Amino acid sequence: xxxxxxxxxxxxxxxxxxxxxxxxxxxxxxxxxxxxxxxxxxxxxxxxxxxxxxxxxxxxxxxxxxxxxxxxxxxxxxxxxxxxxxxxxxxxxxxxxxxxxxxxxxxxxxxxxxxx
Amino acid sequence: xxxxxxxxxxxxxxxxxxxxxxxxxxxxxxxxxxxxxxxxxxxxxxxxxxxxxxxxxxxxxxxxxxxxxxxxxxxxxxxxxxxxxxxxxxxxxxxxxxxxxxxxxxxxxxxxx
Numbered sequence: 001x002x003x004x005x006x007x008x009x010x011x012x013x014x015x016x017x018x019x020x021x022x023x024x025x026x027x028x029x030x031x032x033x034x035x036x037x038x039x040x041x042x043x044x045x046x047x048x049x050x051x052x053x054x055x056x057x058x059x060x061x062x063x064x065x066x067x068x069x070x071x072x073x074x075x076x077x078x079x080x081x082x083x084x085x086x087x088x089x090x091x092x093x094x095x096x097x098x099x100x101x102x103x104x105x106x107x108x109x110x111x112x113x114x115x116x
Numbered sequence: 117x118x119x120x121x122x123x124x125x126x127x128x129x130x131x132x133x134x135x136x137x138x139x140x141x142x143x144x145x146x147x148x149x150x151x152x153x154x155x156x157x158x159x160x161x162x163x164x165x166x167x168x169x170x171x172x173x174x175x176x177x178x179x180x181x182x183x184x185x186x187x188x189x190x191x192x193x194x195x196x197x198x199x200x201x202x203x204x205x206x207x208x209x210x211x212x213x214x215x216x217x218x219x220x221x222x223x224x225x226x227x228x229x
Contacts, residue, residue: 093214
């Protein structure tokens with residue numbers, strides 16, 4: 001498969017354990033955040049999003065936490081499975097983005113490796 | 117099902133050739149984007165288009181060109197001026213709304229031979 005990042009930070013997790021992936025975002029004015037999952041050789045897939053008026057949002061087996069004070073975003077994956085092995089990206093959207101094509105700013109990504 | 121289709125999945129280019137990567141969406145999205153992905157460097161924006169017949173340069177537009185003649189299509193041409201074109205190219209779309217996120221295609225891997 002295609003390697004999307006040979007030098008990405010890597011999180012190695014035992015199957016069944018919880019994973020926590022962190023992201024420091026750049027713009028204190030950003031008010032919308034997304035986590036994407038990218039499997040080898042494929043395009044990124046939406047996992048979960050959160051708006052800045054929330055601190056926490058839960059999905060199926062995933063939780064996103066937002067700390068605006070320190071500009072930090074995290075993705076928690078419960079009971080990590082082999083299918084969770086992928087690269088995970090955070091992205092942010094800031095006010096004024098409409099005038100610039102609603103551009104998202106992406107983080108560098110974290111590779112998650114699930115050990116059986 | 118609605119989505120974005122990129123083709124081909126793999127593309128090989130000889131030195132000095134121009135090649136065109138296809139991106140088609142049936143999501144009725146107004147905005148479309150091209151990103152380049154290199155190992156360890158995340159996603160870098162090449163070009164984007166908010167409406168038909170209009171497009172804007174992204175952060176790394178040199179050596180690339182695009183067109184947006186139809187809402188559903190946003191092809192990317194990698195010209196011979198792009199000296200290091202080997203990369204994974206991703207197309208994405210957005211309904212043209214803030215806080216809506218992107219839908220991505222499955223990517224095209226371009227290799228110079």
